[in-house]
Structures are given as structure tokens and as C-alpha cells.
Amino acid sequence: MKIVMVGTGYVGLVSGTCFADIGHDVVCIDIDEEKIEKLTKGVIPIFEPGLDALVKNNVEAGRLTFSTSLKENMPGADAIFIAVGTPSAADGKADLQYVYAVAEEIAANLKDYTLIVDKSTVPVGTGKEVEAIIKKKYKGGFDVVSCPEFLREGSAIKDFSRSDRVVIGVRTEKAAKIMLDIFAPIKCEKVVTTVESSELIKYASNAFLATKISFINEIAHICEKSGADVEEVAHGVGLDKRIGPKFLKAGIGWGGSCFPKDVKALDQIAGSHGYDFKLLKSVIEVNQHQRQHFVDKIKKHFIDIKGKNFGVLGLAFKGNTDDIRESAAIDIIQRLVKEGAKVDCFDYEATANAKEILKDTVTYYEDPYKCVADNDAVLLVTEWPQFLELDWRQIKESLNEPVLFDGRNLLSPEKMREIGFTYYSVGQNHEEK
Numbered sequence: 001m002k003i004v005m006v007g008t009g010y011v012g013l014v015s016g017t018c019f020a021d022i023g024h025d026v027v028c029i030d031i032d033e034e035k036i037e038k039l040t041k042g043v044i045p046i047f048e049p050g051l052d053a054l055v056k057n058n059v060e061a062g063r064l065t066f067s068t069s070l071k072e073n074m075p076g077a078d079a080i081f082i083a084v085g086t087p088s089a090a091d092g093k094a095d096l097q098y099v100y101a102v103a104e105e106i107a108a109n110l111k112d113y114t115l116i117v118d119k120s121t122v123p124v125g126t127g128k129e130v131e132a133i134i135k136k137k138y139k140g141g142f143d144v145v146s147c148p149e150f151l152r153e154g155s156a157i158k159d160f161s162r163s164d165r166v167v168i169g170v171r172t173e174k175a176a177k178i179m180l181d182i183f184a185p186i187k188c189e190k191v192v193t194t195v196e197s198s199e200l201i202k203y204a205s206n207a208f209l210a211t212k213i214s215f216i217n218e219i220a221h222i223c224e225k226s227g228a229d230v231e232e233v234a235h236g237v238g239l240d241k242r243i244g245p246k247f248l249k250a251g252i253g254w255g256g257s258c259f260p261k262d263v264k265a266l267d268q269i270a271g272s273h274g275y276d277f278k279l280l281k282s283v284i285e286v287n288q289h290q291r292q293h294f295v296d297k298i299k300k301h302f303i304d305i306k307g308k309n310f311g312v313l314g315l316a317f318k319g320n321t322d323d324i325r326e327s328a329a330i331d332i333i334q335r336l337v338k339e340g341a342k343v344d345c346f347d348y349e350a351t352a353n354a355k356e357i358l359k360d361t362v363t364y365y366e367d368p369y370k371c372v373a374d375n376d377a378v379l380l381v382t383e384w385p386q387f388l389e390l391d392w393r394q395i396k397e398s399l400n401e402p403v404l405f406d407g408r409n410l411l412s413p414e415k416m417r418e419i420g421f422t423y424y425s426v427g428q429n430h431e432e433k
């Protein structure tokens, strides 16, 4: 089938490439000329494990191309996927200007029956709006479908081929059939719903996952006050199959390109329908507090952090990505800098992106050991698996003071204390009254 993917960001590039890999003929479109030029030359603009090889294979096989023109690539398309950004507007609502701009462009150039598939995360009712925009200019047949994306940055390619489910929101049997054909090679449950249910499934999923993390972070506070260990508690709780072990990791809280904006947007969606989603408001508040709580722990240890030097390991919002959008690591660094601390930073992939935000308020390193050396403490704020493999004895020897704040509960407290660190993590250090 011929698929046009509009928006070649994390979602569009990964899913477009994966569609090509299962045999479809795909063209990825973006208005960012520099991005398309890079991709045409074989340069991948984002870091996503395995993506460069997959793009290369599918370009060479003639199934994947890149272009800046939607209009030129619409003729003959079976489906046009919209995968543009839906960032938060100032009031927390999803900003739909990019989705609507693509809908307008499709409306102006549509000639035959085509499936318009919304892959961007959009509030309930957006499908209807897109239909209305197209109907105004195009009188022929078309279907608008909702097909939210559930990939996780860092494991996006695996997530595509081994999805838990594919959600397809449709109004007609014809649209459902085409979508089921497109996804036929993917072996997982295909959930066919109304457009509205599908739109809400995406927000409800992200909000639930964010709630799970905020919940365990609340438990972590009780642990710190009572002497329980949140890692032990989470393990014991997660073994209950009704709950499950995932997203029960205490730490400095969730961030990234999706959870913060989607949780806020769902709260706004609820409000716009006259419902006050109290639980979600608390989930957001707990998450914000979690970051300050980490900074407060550092302040409690040092009393005054003005002029203190910290080596910070991690900038990305999570491991295995270069994405720093709403990164808790960046937020914590900004809070420390504001209080007069000096910060040295290191990340495996996210430094270039972080420089755009942090500018010259911190010093950047290309080597984790050089980053932390001669500092007053090391702060681990992104769960890169490589941090587990560092020589922590060498790090301890290179510090002014052997103090380690592990904001991701990544390391073993026993091992770190045996090495000689004063080791702080989340929900594991009993605060003496």
C-alpha cells in the first residue's frame, strides 16, 4: 500500500520506516527542509536505537523516500498519516494548529478516496474537526481515522513490531478494512473502536502510566519517613498481576515529550466537558514536587549549595534517547544553577539538545569520569544503562567528597555504600526524626 506520513519527527520517522519495513511504499514528509535534506543524504536527525540501519535498508530497497511536498505525494496514496506535534498551549490544552494545517493542505489537494489517519495525540473531537475541515473543500469520499501511537522513545522500533495492541478508531467498515490490511503483518490485538474512544484511549493510557509513577513516588515519601524501602515495596506490590511491576519505579518523576503535555491536556479535556479531574491534578503536583524534593535532599546534605560543584550524569528525559523535552534532569539542573551551584554535565546522546536550553550556564563534558571529577557530589538523573557499568570506585576517588545522589534508584545502595559513598536515592533513605 502507498502510505504518506506527514511529520517526520520521532513518531513519523519511526512508524514510517517501520511501515516500509513491513512492505509498504512510504514517503515521509516534513516542512523542515533541513531535516528532509539530512534524511535524503542518509543522516538520521534523532537518536533512536536501530533506526539508522532500518532507514538505510528500506531506502535501499526503494520502499522509503523523503520529501517536503505533501501535495506532490498525495496522488495514489491509500492512507495519509498525520504525525505532527501537538504541544501544550499556554493553558495546558493541546495546540492543534499543526494538525489543522495538515488537514487544510489535504483538503486543498485531495482528488480520490483516501484514508486520513491521525497518529498525533489529539483531544476527543479532533477527528470530527478534521472531517469538517476536509468536507468544506472536498466533496468526494474520504474517511478520517484515529490511530494513536504508543511507541516509547528508546525502544520505538521494537514497540512497533511487538505492539501490545493497535488501536483503530473508525466510522466505516471500509476504513476499518484498509487499516487492518495496513497493520496485517503486525501480530497483536487490533482494537477497533469509534474515533472518539480511540482518541481518549491514548490520553487515558498515558495518564494512567503517569499516575502509577506518581503513586509510587508518594509511597517513596512514606518509605523515607518510616524506614521502608520503596524498591522492596514496589517489587512486592508489582508481583500482583492485577497491578504489574512496570512504571512502579520511584525517582525524580516523569518527563518527556508525551506524559507532561498529555496529562495536562486530559485535565483540560475533562474541564472542557465540565468535569474536574481531581486525581490528575494531584498526579501533576506530585511530579513537580518530586523534582524539588531531590534538590531539597542535596540542600539538606550541604546546608548551603551556593558555590558547590556538582557533576550531573544525564540530561535526557530517560535513557536511550536524545530527547530532553520536559526532562526532569534539566529541570533539576536549572534549580541548582538558580541557587548558585556550579554544574558539570554529561549525557551519552542529549548534550547537543540540552545546550539549546541550558546554554553556557553549565559546563558540558564528553566523558562521564571527567564530568564528575573534582566535584562535591555526583548526581545521577537519567537512567542510562551505561551508568551501571561505570567504575564507581574510580568516580569515588575523583570526587572532593564521596557523595552520590541517585535520582533514578539505578545503582545498588549496598554496593555504593561498600565503595564508600554517602549514597542517597529515592524512598530508601530513612529520615531520622
Ligand SMILES: NC(=O)c1ccc[n+]([C@@H]2O[C@H](COP(=O)([O-])OP(=O)(O)OC[C@H]3O[C@@H](n4cnc5c(N)ncnc54)[C@H](O)[C@@H]3O)[C@@H](O)[C@H]2O)c1
Pocket: 006, 007, 008, 009, 010, 011, 012, 029, 030, 031, 032, 035, 083, 084, 085, 086, 098, 101, 102, 119, 120, 121, 122, 149, 150, 151, 152, 153, 257, 258
Ligand atoms: N515522541 C513520542 O514518544 C510519542 C509517542 C506517542 C505519540 N506521540 C505523539 O505523536 C505526535 C508527534 O510527536 P513527535 O514526538 O514525533 O513530534 P516531533 O516534534 O518530533 O515531530 C513533529 C514533526 O512534524 C513536522 N511538521 C509540523 N507541521 C508540519 C506540516 N504542516 N507538514 C509536515 N510536517 C510538519 C515538524 O517539522 C516535526 O518534524 C504528537 O502528537 C505526540 O504527542 C509522540
